[in-house]
Amino acid sequence: MQAERGQHHRSVEVLASKLRRRQIVGSRTAALETLVVLRQVVSRARFSNFEQLVEIIRGVGRRLVEAQPKEHSVGNTVRKVLHHIREEYQTAVGQTGPQAGTSTSGFSISKFVLQGQPRRHVPAQKTEVKTTLKEDDPEDPDSFSKGLKPVLMEAIQDVLDELETVYDNVSKNARDHIHPDEIILTLGRSKTVETFLKTAAHNRHYTVIVAETGPSYDGREMAKSLSSAGISTFLVPDSSIFSLMSRVNKVILGAHVILANGGMFAITGSLIAATAAKAHSTPVVVCAGQFKLTPLWNLYHEYGAVDFGNPSDVLGFNEGELVNKVDVVNPYYDYVAPEFIDAYITNDGDHPPSSIYRLLKETYDDEDNEL
């Protein structure tokens, strides 16, 4: 038992230290790695009731989130897994969950108020697994976990499949969003946006203006990649975003985190583009996978706020004379408020910023918001 605990601790620790050292870059990679670790943890976990299992997963989640609080996709993945596992457990045990409390005993005025709560409508119950699962069986404490594990693995696999196909699913309606001969402005190098634009190029002929996106200059890579896919591409300095905006038909951005109020954190420069777009009434569309939805309302959240990059990208030590005289900050993300954004294109359909909170309630369970 002890050895086993050490075992899954190790894979958790490995990922935690990788996250801490920022060896894992990109929210999708982080989410995938988290899932793989969770799968290991669940497959080895020993538990005799459901609460124990949830506590094990939460423990792992807490550990990973602490290691890199700014990579929100880690926490989101854990929340999503917990949500799926709860659902599977409820179907397996054969109760339809707390929401079906319409019998007289469970019905109260406060529950009545909660009827307005957004939730995903669970499709007709799968009636395959109806083995009698017995929690806290004193004779065979492992029977519960043995019975439940195949379903759990399936649940995790579902999340994994969704993650692996996320770019394709975001892009599947790309042609409906980009019209022939439009001029699109984008910045940074978001894998999601890149796939989205390339997919649209299969059916449409259009032009992309890519801002360089200093100080990382990811935009240059993006421009290269897009033009090699045969899209007519212009690379422009960040300073010309406003002046070009009058010619732009649509701004397409990537996101780092989508917050519950419908705002987002995105690479620096996004706010410039969004503000310029607002001034010209140009639509701003954000492409992002659902794993970026974060149940965080709060801008002042300890870790939710800005992340800073390496100042030497802005002002290197070769400028020795200046280095002592100035403070250099290199914020990595902009907060883009919901009123700047017209739509989110996700792998789960297109949504206005005002309904993001509902999506969150459907995707995660409320009790997991704090892991």
Next chain:
Amino acid sequence: MFDIHQAFRRSLQNPEIAYPLAAIIALTELIENSDAGTMFELVNAIRQGAETLKSKLENPIGVDAGCELFIAFVTLFHHESLTLTDLKRELIRQGQKYAEEAMTYRKKIAELTVGFIKDGSILTHSHSRVVMQTLLLAHQHKRISVFVTEARPRGLGLKTAEALIAAGVPCTVVLDSAVAYVMDKVDFVLVGSEAVVESGGLVNAVGSNQIAIIARAAKKPFYALAESYKFHRLFPLSQYDLPSHNSKILSFSSPSRPTRSASISRPAEDTTTASDPPTASASTNDTEPTSSTSITQQQICKTNPHVDYTRPDLISLVFSDVGSLTPEGVSQYLVGMFAG
């Protein structure tokens, strides 16, 4: 004979109980005293009780919200297997349980809201129990200072200020007319509510609307706090759609005009006797001092609203015991409750 209004007043004596909740408690007591023989009679009795209660109040919005919730609950309550006496007993139990549970809502809301408060200044309006609880809780964790509006005509802002200062929170009372002046100094606006309506808009002590407009102009967040029993199925399109609006509000006092005013208003004739009209009007002013000089506060109070409606697009978030919601989220709850 059971007097619902008396029961309502009795529960209001507890300073922690809001209008909607008092209404629910009163209706529960009504069931207790009802001799209805069928479900139909019972629901009718409850409806009638709600009507009597509302008719006795100048501003029925809060009570209406509570009654509506309770009536919807009673009508949708599954009762096939119960006899009417059992059903009554069960409903009474539910009502009492809810009243008890509802007392914890303010604490819940306060805890939820504190996460949004950082060190700095907050503007609040009038007096609200849930805002007070939130501010006091925030005071334990953050360094906050509070500006509170005087909130004419009832002047309840002073009550807020006194309580906050007593608790050691730096607090200044600002005039209702100084809201625009103070707005640049605050981080956000936090108000309570009388009711949150289906559009997601807010019904609250008069002045909230102008604060929200100024907050929007200054790009400051405007947060509303509302316990879920204040969700009200009403869709006002303007201020005058509120049930609290009546013909007295904003009416003009009947003109007791001087008899000679007719000649004054015709300037063509005045050219000959240029000096005459001014002296005439001065003399009429002297003879009727009551009409122009002594407008009392009570008179103003009578012709002015006590609550106003704030449009949903001016509200950043509504914090309630069911979570932090966008104004759209509130309407979703209402639809879920009353259409389900």
